[in-house]
Amino acid sequence: xxxxxxxxxxxxxxxxxxxxxxxxxxxxxxxxxxxxxxxxxxxxxxxxxxxxxxxxxxxxxxxxxxxxxxxxxxxxxxxxxxxxxxxxxxxxxxxxxxxxxxxxxxxxxxxxxxxxxxxxxxxxxxxxxxxxxxxxxxxxxxxxxxxxxxxxxxxxxxxxxxxxxxxxxxxxxxxxxxxxxxxxxxxxxxxxxxxxxxxxxxxxxxxxxxxxxxxxxxxxxxxxxxxxxxxxxxxxxxxxxxxxxxxxxxxxxxxxxxxxxxxxxxxxxxxxxxxxxxxxxxxxxxxxxxxxxxxxxxxxxxxxxxxxxxxxxxxxxxxxxxxxxxxxxxxxxxxxxxxxxxxxxxxxxxxxxxxxxxxxxxxxxxxxxxxxxxxxxxxxxxxxxxxxxxxxxxxxxxxxxx
Numbered sequence: 001x002x003x004x005x006x007x008x009x010x011x012x013x014x015x016x017x018x019x020x021x022x023x024x025x026x027x028x029x030x031x032x033x034x035x036x037x038x039x040x041x042x043x044x045x046x047x048x049x050x051x052x053x054x055x056x057x058x059x060x061x062x063x064x065x066x067x068x069x070x071x072x073x074x075x076x077x078x079x080x081x082x083x084x085x086x087x088x089x090x091x092x093x094x095x096x097x098x099x100x101x102x103x104x105x106x107x108x109x110x111x112x113x114x115x116x117x118x119x120x121x122x123x124x125x126x127x128x129x130x131x132x133x134x135x136x137x138x139x140x141x142x143x144x145x146x147x148x149x150x151x152x153x154x155x156x157x158x159x160x161x162x163x164x165x166x167x168x169x170x171x172x173x174x175x176x177x178x179x180x181x182x183x184x185x186x187x188x189x190x191x192x193x194x195x196x197x198x199x200x201x202x203x204x205x206x207x208x209x210x211x212x213x214x215x216x217x218x219x220x221x222x223x224x225x226x227x228x229x230x231x232x233x234x235x236x237x238x239x240x241x242x243x244x245x246x247x248x249x250x251x252x253x254x255x256x257x258x259x260x261x262x263x264x265x266x267x268x269x270x271x272x273x274x275x276x277x278x279x280x281x282x283x284x285x286x287x288x289x290x291x292x293x294x295x296x297x298x299x300x301x302x303x304x305x306x307x308x309x310x311x312x313x314x315x316x317x318x319x320x321x322x323x324x325x326x327x328x329x330x331x332x333x334x335x336x337x338x339x340x341x342x343x344x345x346x347x348x349x350x351x352x353x354x355x356x357x358x359x360x361x362x363x364x365x366x367x368x369x370x371x372x373x374x375x376x377x378x379x380x381x382x383x384x385x386x387x388x389x390x391x392x393x394x395x396x397x398x399x400x401x402x
């Protein structure tokens with residue numbers, strides 16, 4: 001059987017063990033003290049990173065774990081996975097709720113339980129693909145910014161001991177709306193840092209996470225469909241296990257208003273086309289290079305006849321918001337590279353200007369209250385708040401490609 005974890009270890013991250021093991025071991029006593037016996041709420045906990053965060057904290061024996069996600073099927077699979085893992089501690093007070101954290105039902109549940117000691121929020125639009133037109137952009141900004149603000153207002157009624165919200169490497173010098181929304185998200189959570197501790201993490205692509213291009217390779221191969229990938233885009237990658245560990249370490253060991261990121265060397269970057277080639281070769285296929293999506297689809301018919309030549313189409317990226325490189329911090333930010341073995345920390349972040357944030361919320365709500373707004377209008381509002389936002393618009397989205 002194909003072992004995905006082993007493939008990621010051998011060909012993508014090229015690490016036999018998690019890069020965060022040393023920091024976890026060195027801080028085990030602190031983690032046990034901060035997690036043991038505590039009540040934990042994980043929003044978006046059925047996704048790749050959220051579920052990995054859950055697996056990271058459970059060995060430290062929290063007293064209660066509540067998981068909220070809009071994906072009912074994924075919550076069912078999460079529970080099956082946890083219950084089927086040998087030796088994994090699961091508290092007696094464990095429950096999953098298929099609901100939105102922006103719903104009235106969620107508010108009733110949250111207040112009914114009197115809040116939580118630890119709150120980790122993974123609910124987000126996380127893909128550049130989410131930027132298509134004004135409707136997709138509105139959904140993205142509402143989820144990543146406006147609904148978050150409402151949730152933080154709710155948290156002030158029952159302040160948690162620790163609050164964590166996942167960010168992205170694309171928040172540093174953003175060129176797409178998703179990255180800009182996450183950069184704004186950082187300011188939103190930091191604006192509440194005088195009421196409860198807030199932390200976040202910017203990190204690399206999670207190899208084969210739900211909805212990612214590499215995960216799409218596996219789905220295409222299962223259906224004997226061709227593979228497609230950009231040939232000019234390199235990214236840093238962490239494993240699924242490492243993604244949850246980053247968030248756990250940031251949440252539990254970070255100081256107020258700190259941003260964590262993995263220490264990764266540029267030589268560790270991988271391109272998506274190289275991952276596709278390695279995957280096909282690992283499965284015994286010969287790569288058949290095609291010049292278009294259409295040719296690759298046509299050649300894929302031979303796979304159904306037993307051909308071991310697998311069609312692929314690799315091309316230069318030409319879609320909106322695609323960044324040619326990754327960065328975890330900007331030249332204007334203060335960074336501590338000494339505190340942890342495997343993690344860098346952006347420090348000395350100030351409480352943002354609440355007046356400017358309120359102006360942003362007002363402008364976004366006013367724009368979304370109209371039926372005839374344009375995508376450019378939303379971009380202009382975000383640029384007004386983030387002067388360094390350099391939006392890349394090509395008129396194409398990833399939905400126009402395989």
